[in-house]
Amino acid sequence: MPRPIPTLAPSTAERVRSACTHAEQAVLAMSGIDPTPSSVHHLRQCGDAVIAVPTTSVAAILAGAAGDGGAPAVLELTDHAPLPLREPVRALVWLRGQVRAVPARAQRALAGEVATDNPHPGLLDVGHGVTLLRLVISSAVVADSTGAESVSVDELRLAQPDPFxxxxxxxxxxxxxxxxxxxxxxxxxxxxxxxxxxxxxxxxxxxxxxxxxxxxxxxxxxxxxxxxxxxxxxxxxxxxxxxxxxxxxxxxxxx
CATH class of the missing domain: 3.20.180.10 (PNP-oxidase-like)
Incomplete structure (x- = not known):
């Protein structure tokens, strides 16, 4: 029986998960407005992303006005190398889907849930000039020096970031x-x-x-x-x- 060929690289879904974990910069793009920087971003295991934006931002207002169906949006995340390189960007991730408002009564509970996996200090600002939005993802793409690849939401739900x-x-x-x-x-x-x-x-x-x-x-x-x-x-x-x-x-x- 031939020996199985060892896996030589993470799957596309694992690469997306790891890049999202590494990314320190993220912006939310919605039709008709300038991109909105996100102070906190977190890709949950269920396959959606939680984003923190200024409460008075146009993005937060549009998401709130969109109702339960949400508004089309793309979250762009940038993974920078931790070394001073000539070109610091290692990878870009685009998460496309519907962005929805999180009810005021659920904001702190969701912030606590995110903090369990990602204890970002920006979560302390939720309810104090910062609001959480939820991006229900329909597609994901990761791009680096090898090219761009897409991954299904089902694969993304099953994947984990690299253990290291x-x-x-x-x-x-x-x-x-x-x-x-x-x-x-x-x-x-x-x-x-x-x-x-x-x-x-x-x-x-x-x-x-x-x-x-x-x-x-x-x-x-x-x-x-x-x-x-x-x-x-x-x-x-x-x-x-x-x-x-x-x-x-x-x-x-x-x-």
């Missing part, structure tokens, strides 16, 4: 500042055309690691898959060091 999502920024910063030797070893896997540029660790997940090469001809991203998905911190550190060809070195510290 919350720690990824600290790990990448640690690799960049304290493990230039490992980054240099990883760069040896790059094809010849990408060997002449500044190499940065761009992303890491349970399936592999992505390098960003800033070259004279522009920026290029190159993914290095692990031999097998990492299930815990020790396995992730071992996978990175094995890729670097130095399995006995002290690789990523536990953070």
């Amino acid at each position: 999502c919350a720690m990824e920024s600290a790990w990448l910063q640690h690799m960049q500042s304290d493990h230039a030797d490992i980054v240099a070893q990883l760069a040896r896997h790059l094809p010849a055309r990408l060997q002449h540029g500044i190499v940065h660790p761009l992303a890491i997940d349970r399936y592999g690691l992505t390098l960003r090469i800033e070259g004279h001809d522009g920026d290029h991203d190159f993914r290095l898959p692990f031999n097998a998905p990492a299930d815990n911190i020790e396995a992730l550190s071992r996978a990175v060091r094995t890729l670097a060809g130095c399995p006995f070195l002290n690789g990523l510290r536990r953070i």
Whole structure:
């Protein structure tokens, strides 16, 4: 019996989930008005997104006037790399659907529910100049240097962010500042055309690691898959060091 081919990258739905978790910037676009920045955004497991906007914003007023059916809207989220790169944007996510007002009596309860998974300090402003809206998602698209892909809402409901999502920024910063030797070893896997540029660790997940090469001809991203998905911190550190060809070195510290 042939051996199963290992998964080399997260699914599109997992990428959307992780990018939404990483994204620090989000704007709500509605027809006829300027995009409205959201101070808090949270993609719930049920497949909708909770958004915090100024209570007096046109977006909040339109959502309130739209009734139970809501108003068409798109939430755009930007995932920035945690390193000072020439091009800091790693991915963009567009969540399209119907934005609905959340009743005043349910605002604080919903804020508490969101805080359980995402204890954002902006949630403290709900009811004090900030209101929550709910985007019932009908489609999702994620775009990065490899192109754009869509995902169904059903797949999005079943997906989880990468298990190392919350720690990824600290790990990448640690690799960049304290493990230039490992980054240099990883760069040896790059094809010849990408060997002449500044190499940065761009992303890491349970399936592999992505390098960003800033070259004279522009920026290029190159993914290095692990031999097998990492299930815990020790396995992730071992996978990175094995890729670097130095399995006995002290690789990523536990953070």
